[in-house]
Amino acid sequence: TKVENAFADYRHKYEVQVGLITELGQKTAEITSLTEEKKKLQDELEALQVSMTPVEDEPETAHGLTTRAELVEKIRALGQDVLDGVKYGFNNAVGQLKVLNPTVELNT
Incomplete structure (x- = not known):
């Protein structure tokens, strides 16, 4: 019974750990996607700012x-x-x- 309780506790902790690892993988993928989107938006913003820069004789x-x-x-x-x-x-x-x-x- 003591061993069974320890095993049940271990199994519960293992399931929690697997869930956390899965969630970590999902969050890492989401961060990568958002980082790429941020880079794309920054490049687009930079291009717009360059196109709106006044010319010398404007x-x-x-x-x-x-x-x-x-x-x-x-x-x-x-x-x-x-x-x-x-x-x-x-x-x-x-x-x-x-x-x-x-x-x-x-x-x-």
Whole structure:
């Protein structure tokens, strides 16, 4: 009976140890998989950071733009600013011509 109890205790400890070894193997495989995924994500992040690095002659207005949509919107806004500037310049030139030539009728 004493031997049987010791054997039962040993068997229980052995089963626990086998379970722990199995779990350790699973966790080791999981750690390996997660380490590979982390490396892949770090490489991807590095590639994205390199692609977002401003070029030497990049205008200040382009800094901070991260998506194509932001870039397109910025181009539209700058295009509208240019158009507004050209209209202002044209209207200013017409106004100057009218001041210098009050008797001439301009067709615009």
